[in-house]
Amino acid sequence: MKTPREPDLELRGKLIRSLGSLREMLPGSFVERKRACGRPTCHCADGKRLHSQYQISVLMDGKPKALNIPAELAEKVREKIEMRRRFDAAAATICGVNLKRFLKEKKKGDRPV
Ligand SMILES: [Zn+2]
Numbered sequence: 001m002k003t004p005r006e007p008d009l010e011l012r013g014k015l016i017r018s019l020g021s022l023r024e025m026l027p028g029s030f031v032e033r034k035r036a037c038g039r040p041t042c043h044c045a046d047g048k049r050l051h052s053q054y055q056i057s058v059l060m061d062g063k064p065k066a067l068n069i070p071a072e073l074a075e076k077v078r079e080k081i082e083m084r085r086r087f088d089a090a091a092a093t094i095c096g097v098n099l100k101r102f103l104k105e106k107k108k109g110d111r112p113v
Pocket of ligand 1: 037039051
């Protein structure tokens, strides 16, 4: 006979298997700033066509840091920071499934006094 489907366990397994693809995740948040470089002949001197400056805003040893990212790495870094968000969301879901199962088990084990 086929064992009944357990959607929670299927979800948990799927999430666990997806975590490997998030191994390159980075902490912090991705920041894009617009700035003028100061050269009077540059296109940014009009105050509208500004340069993009990319940064990771992150805590290092408890202190907030803004780390500059070269423009060619910006998209990769943005994805890696997004991975962290997905990792945290997966962990929260897995913990939720496990807590539900724990409470169910506990109830089963409870004996009337
Ligand atoms: Zn400029």
